[in-house]
Amino acid sequence: MTATRRDTFHVRIARHGLVFRFSRRSTVLTSVLWLCAGGVLALSLGLGEFDLRLADTLRVLGGGGTLIEYDVVVRDRLPRAVTALGVGAAFGVSGAILQRIAANPLVSPDVIGVNAGASFGALFVITVLGGAGASLVLGALAGALLTGAAIVLIALNHGLSGYRLVLVGIGIAAMLSSGTSYLLIQADYRQVLNAASWLTGSLANRGTLHVAVIAGTLAVVVPVLLVLGRHLRVLELGDDLSRALSGGTRRIRLSLITTAVVLAAMATAAAGPIGFVALVAPQITRRLLPGRPVPLGTAAATGALLVIGSDLAARLLFAPTELPVGAVTGVIGAPVLLYLLARANRIGHTG
Amino acid sequence: MSVADPPERVYAAYQPAIELAHALGITDRLVGTAFLDAKVLPEYVDQQADVDYVPSLPSREALLHTEPDFVLSGFNGFFAEESADSSVGTRASLRELGVQSWILSPLCPSEDGLTDRSIDPAEVEVETIYRDLRDLGALFGVEDTAAEVIGDLKERIAAVEDKVADADRPSVAIVSPEADGSYRVASGTDFGSHIIDRAGGTNVFGDLAEKRNVEIGAEKLVERDPDVILTDACCDGQLTEQDARSEVGAIEGDPALAGVTAVADDAVHPFLFANRSAGIRAAHSIELVASLLHPDLVD
Amino acid sequence: MVRAASAVLLLVATCVLSLVVGTYPASVSSVLSAVVSPGNGGDVDAIVWHVRIPRTLTGLLAGSALGVAGALMQGLTRNPLAGPGILGINSGASFAVVVAIGLGVTAVNGYLWFAFAGAGVAAVVVYTLGSLGGGGATPVKLALAGAALTAMVGSMTTIVTLLDAATLDEYRFWAIGSLTRAGSDALATVGPFLAAGSLLAVAVGGSLNLLALGEDMARSLGARLVVVRVLSAVAVLLLAGAATVIAGPVGFVGLAVPHIARALTGPDYRWIMPYCVVLGPILLLLADVVGRMLVQPEQLQVGIVTGLAGAPFFLYLVRRRKVAQL
Numbered sequence: 001m002t003a004t005r006r007d008t009f010h011v012r013i014a015r016h017g018l019v020f021r022f023s024r025r026s027t028v029l030t031s032v033l034w035l036c037a038g039g040v041l042a043l044s045l046g047l048g049e050f051d052l053r054l055a056d057t058l059r060v061l062g063g064g065g066t067l068i069e070y071d072v073v074v075r076d077r078l079p080r081a082v083t084a085l086g087v088g089a090a091f092g093v094s095g096a097i098l099q100r101i102a103a104n105p106l107v108s109p110d111v112i113g114v115n116a117g118a119s120f121g122a123l124f125v126i127t128v129l130g131g132a133g134a135s136l137v138l139g140a141l142a143g144a145l146l147t148g149a150a151i152v153l154i155a156l157n158h159g160l161s162g163y164r165l166v167l168v169g170i171g172i173a174a175m176l177s178s179g180t181s182y183l184l185i186q187a188d189y190r191q192v193l194n195a196a197s198w199l200t201g202s203l204a205n206r207g208t209l210h211v212a213v214i215a216g217t218l219a220v221v222v223p224v225l226l227v228l229g230r231h232l233r234v235l236e237l238g239d240d241l242s243r244a245l246s247g248g249t250r251r252i253r254l255s256l257i258t259t260a261v262v263l264a265a266m267a268t269a270a271a272g273p274i275g276f277v278a279l280v281a282p283q284i285t286r287r288l289l290p291g292r293p294v295p296l297g298t299a300a301a302t303g304a305l306l307v308i309g310s311d312l313a314a315r316l317l318f319a320p321t322e323l324p325v326g327a328v329t330g331v332i333g334a335p336v337l338l339y340l341l342a343r344a345n346r347i348g349h350t351g
Numbered sequence: 352m353s354v355a356d357p358p359e360r361v362y363a364a365y366q367p368a369i370e371l372a373h374a375l376g377i378t379d380r381l382v383g384t385a386f387l388d389a390k391v392l393p394e395y396v397d398q399q400a401d402v403d404y405v406p407s408l409p410s411r412e413a414l415l416h417t418e419p420d421f422v423l424s425g426f427n428g429f430f431a432e433e434s435a436d437s438s439v440g441t442r443a444s445l446r447e448l449g450v451q452s453w454i455l456s457p458l459c460p461s462e463d464g465l466t467d468r469s470i471d472p473a474e475v476e477v478e479t480i481y482r483d484l485r486d487l488g489a490l491f492g493v494e495d496t497a498a499e500v501i502g503d504l505k506e507r508i509a510a511v512e513d514k515v516a517d518a519d520r521p522s523v524a525i526v527s528p529e530a531d532g533s534y535r536v537a538s539g540t541d542f543g544s545h546i547i548d549r550a551g552g553t554n555v556f557g558d559l560a561e562k563r564n565v566e567i568g569a570e571k572l573v574e575r576d577p578d579v580i581l582t583d584a585c586c587d588g589q590l591t592e593q594d595a596r597s598e599v600g601a602i603e604g605d606p607a608l609a610g611v612t613a614v615a616d617d618a619v620h621p622f623l624f625a626n627r628s629a630g631i632r633a634a635h636s637i638e639l640v641a642s643l644l645h646p647d648l649v650d
Numbered sequence: 651m652v653r654a655a656s657a658v659l660l661l662v663a664t665c666v667l668s669l670v671v672g673t674y675p676a677s678v679s680s681v682l683s684a685v686v687s688p689g690n691g692g693d694v695d696a697i698v699w700h701v702r703i704p705r706t707l708t709g710l711l712a713g714s715a716l717g718v719a720g721a722l723m724q725g726l727t728r729n730p731l732a733g734p735g736i737l738g739i740n741s742g743a744s745f746a747v748v749v750a751i752g753l754g755v756t757a758v759n760g761y762l763w764f765a766f767a768g769a770g771v772a773a774v775v776v777y778t779l780g781s782l783g784g785g786g787a788t789p790v791k792l793a794l795a796g797a798a799l800t801a802m803v804g805s806m807t808t809i810v811t812l813l814d815a816a817t818l819d820e821y822r823f824w825a826i827g828s829l830t831r832a833g834s835d836a837l838a839t840v841g842p843f844l845a846a847g848s849l850l851a852v853a854v855g856g857s858l859n860l861l862a863l864g865e866d867m868a869r870s871l872g873a874r875l876v877v878v879r880v881l882s883a884v885a886v887l888l889l890a891g892a893a894t895v896i897a898g899p900v901g902f903v904g905l906a907v908p909h910i911a912r913a914l915t916g917p918d919y920r921w922i923m924p925y926c927v928v929l930g931p932i933l934l935l936l937a938d939v940v941g942r943m944l945v946q947p948e949q950l951q952v953g954i955v956t957g958l959a960g961a962p963f964f965l966y967l968v969r970r971r972k973v974a975q976l
Contacts, residue, residue, distance in 0.1 A: 049413035068448050072412045106731040106793055132438075154969060164968060167730060167909065171965040174902040178957030181826055182950065185566060194428055194438070196818065200808055204410060205440060276801040283794060321407040323812055330805030334798040341791055341798070342782035386815070407813065529823035530751075530761070531898065531951055532830030559947065568830060568942070568949045569701050570674035573693050586816035606833070607700035610693055 092303020095278030109264030112169025117147025144265030201274030201326025358421030365425030367630030515551030595621030717930025742772025827900030827953025847888030
């Protein structure tokens with residue numbers, strides 16, 4: 001595949017013989033989206049129920065201010081905003097990978113049961129073990145990873161087709177959400193309130209633990225994807241054609257699905273199953289860059305912007321009441337997608 | 352725990368904490384209140400009108416914005432660890448900022464982050480409420496008021512117990528009709544059981560002991576056949592017994608329950624979730640239930 | 651034929667089971683005599699006629715309606731992930747119910763018309779949005795518009811419930827599918843809607859087979875795409891809307907039953923539909939019976955058990971059989 005389009009340029013890492021292809025348009029778009037996300041992050045540090053002027057915020061970030069101001073800006077708002085960016089990026093990439101492999105725009109980690117697994121694990125910790133904090137993160141993580149593994153293993157019967165994966169995911173997700181509903185009904189009313197906001201996806205009270213979980217995940221996964229991501233183009237052609245074109249399709253497909261599952265699992269462990277981001281971020285990206293496969297980097301930027309923007313809205317809209325971020329992503333993301341859908345004159349194949 | 356000077360800026364969350372603060376006469380020290388299950392008792396309505404109130408729990412920064420030096424909570428979930436999403440952070444993390452805290456003992460487990468399942472509900476008695484009043488009275492430097500309140504509660508409850516001592520004990524169920532056609536009832540471990548007991552009745556679901564609230568179907572309610580049904584309306588700062596009328600209507604309107612004694616005898620009464628929580632409301636609730644179970648003895 | 655006959659027999663047996671099993675200790679003979687000679691008063695009579703019979707009827711009606719609606723939706727969008735919920739019906743109904751609770755409507759039957767109106771508005775909006783732009787209501791656009799609106803309305807529902815504790819307390823029980831909420835008057839009210847929806851479904855079954863061949867092929871074989879799509883959407887609205895009204899938002903049945911039917915009969919929608927009519931109630935009623943026995947003295951709502959009861963079988967089919975692609 002050589003560069004025939006004018007807006008494509010190559011970055012060659014000679015020592016490893018790797019060539020990365022970049023499209024000018026997607027690079028520009030990605031940069032703009034990340035800049036916007038950074039801007040929202042800056043706003044998130046300064047705005048909120050606790051009144052702080054811009055100058056005060058800067059002073060606190062520089063190490064000044066009272067103990068309480070430091071607590072609000074550095075120990076509460078900052079980790080929360082950073083977690084938002086990381087989680088949004090992870091969901092965006094996870095959704096983009098799964099949608100491209102399954103060639104189905106409705107596929108996302110929510111659909112194939114990863115979020116349902118995390119929710120069940122977390123709710124088990126909240127209602128049965130009465131835990132919070134690190135044990136909650138661990139419970140969600142265990143739930144998501146076990147579910148992901150189960151889905152891949154069950155679907156692995158006759159080669160891993162995207163179609164079968166999705167159907168198995170639906171089945172497992174149905175079982176797990178049954179379990180979740182059961183725990184919710186059994187729980188005490190006030191536990192339900194707490195659980196309800198976790199289950200919606202929330203960034204309240206996030207700390208270094210959550211930043212570490214999501215940042216560590218991205219640090220490991222991004223290099224992997226820089227290498228594996230190039231194979232997505234081939235996989236998208238469908239099972240038969242891609243097998244003809246490249247050898248180890250099955251192994252690559254399995255690695256990519258595993259990566260997507262791990263991303264969604266870690267993001268959910270850090271922030272709960274924030275709905276709709278994994279589904280809509282690739283779809284928005286796809287319509288901003290018509291006529292080409294969704295670049296993972298752009299999907300990541302879209303996801304990050306969507307989540308941090310939603311979280312800021314969730315904190316400010318109904319002040320003094322703070323909503324969990326997952327209650328807002330749908331309200332903000334859906335109109336964007338609907339607008340893009342209505343505007344598009346021609347839509348190519350699903351993906 | 353010990354505090355050098357009595358707290359001056361108190362944030363109170365949940366019904367029992369808010370009503371207790373008013374009862375102790377520290378209304379003017381409240382910098383904020385949150386999350387009522389029902390309208391406060393009539394004697395505190397004027398006091399409550401003078402303080403800031405939000406229906407949902409505040410976030411950590413919203414709490415800190417009120418500059419409290421003390422947080423009084425009726426429920427431990429308010430102080431759960433990070434990532435518990437309806438909490439303001441652990442008590443230890445608030446202490447670092449100079450904010451002390453207190454959880455009422457009926458729902459105060461020994462450690463942060465545990466749920467009320469870690470408390471043996473059978474140990475929660477009316478005496479638990481007196482102990483809290485005494486301790487908090489000392490902490491706020493209002494020992495005399497606390498002693499007065501305790502004396503008043505004891506007197507009112509004893510008066511009721513005296514009147515119903517020799518009466519028949521009707522079977523009672525605290526029932527909330529749910530939107531899915533099922534019913535939620537208060538079990539034997541709920542404080543509601545103590546209230547029914549002292550008011551001269553028995554909880555018809557008193558044998559269920561695994562958790563406070565149990566979901567049952569209409570069939571189970573027909574089988575147990577309670578003599579009296581109390582409803583369980585909840586969760587609005589303006590709610591009064593009048594608002595529980597719709598629950599009464601739902602129970603009386605279910606054709607499957609037409610043969611239940613309480614329905615047939617017109618003994619389904621409006622009652623509130625807030626009435627069955629362990630707080631200074633206990634005397635009010637015991638008087639109310641006794642007047643419903645034994646109208647000839649208690650008015 | 652043997653397969654079809656045994657499915658019907660299984661359905662009859664399930665109905666009998668649903669009448670006989672319950673928390674109230676009533677013997678089989680006393681239940682049967684109450685069925686045969688109603689109105690003799692007594693607890694068993696009240697339980698059979700006001701609990702178990704409405705419950706079984708709800709399972710029959712909602713189960714078949716959801717199964718057929720799911721098959722229609724999957725055929726219409728040619729997407730295996732499409733269930734009746736994809737037109738926004740569940741989310742629209744749920745939001746309307748939350749609004750109703752917020753307005754102080756408390757009688758369970760009071761939610762009925764709110765739920766129907768919400769489902770209808772959502773379906774019309776999804777269909778309209780999905781038809782904008784070039785190419786009309788293509789499967790992809792319809793599915794995406796449905797998913798987007800579902801997410802948006804779902805978010806709005808969450809916001810309302812989180813802002814108002816009393817509404818959340820009430821809504822969390824409405825939001826779980828259950829066969830015990832609808833009385834005989836509610837069932838009678840939705841009956842005509844279900845009948846109309848079923849007739850429409852039968853009418854479009856053949857055209858869905860053509861649609862499965864692809865749009866161009868279907869058009870050249872004489873299928874009138876717009877008419878088929880609109881009729882199918884109306885049928886889904888009537889069926890799934892009515893099912894949601896009487897049983898709440900039951901998720902898995904509408905999605906899974908068509909796949910199970912497809913695994914048993916192959917890709918012909920004229921066979922898939924009748925199988926859905928039988929398989930849907932079997933799944934719902936069996937799940938309900940299990941829910942009554944599992945955690946005495948409590949009972950589990952059918953929406954909780956359907957996943958547990960139906961999903962293993964669904965997984966078995968997906969794994970064993972060569973899944974018929976849409």
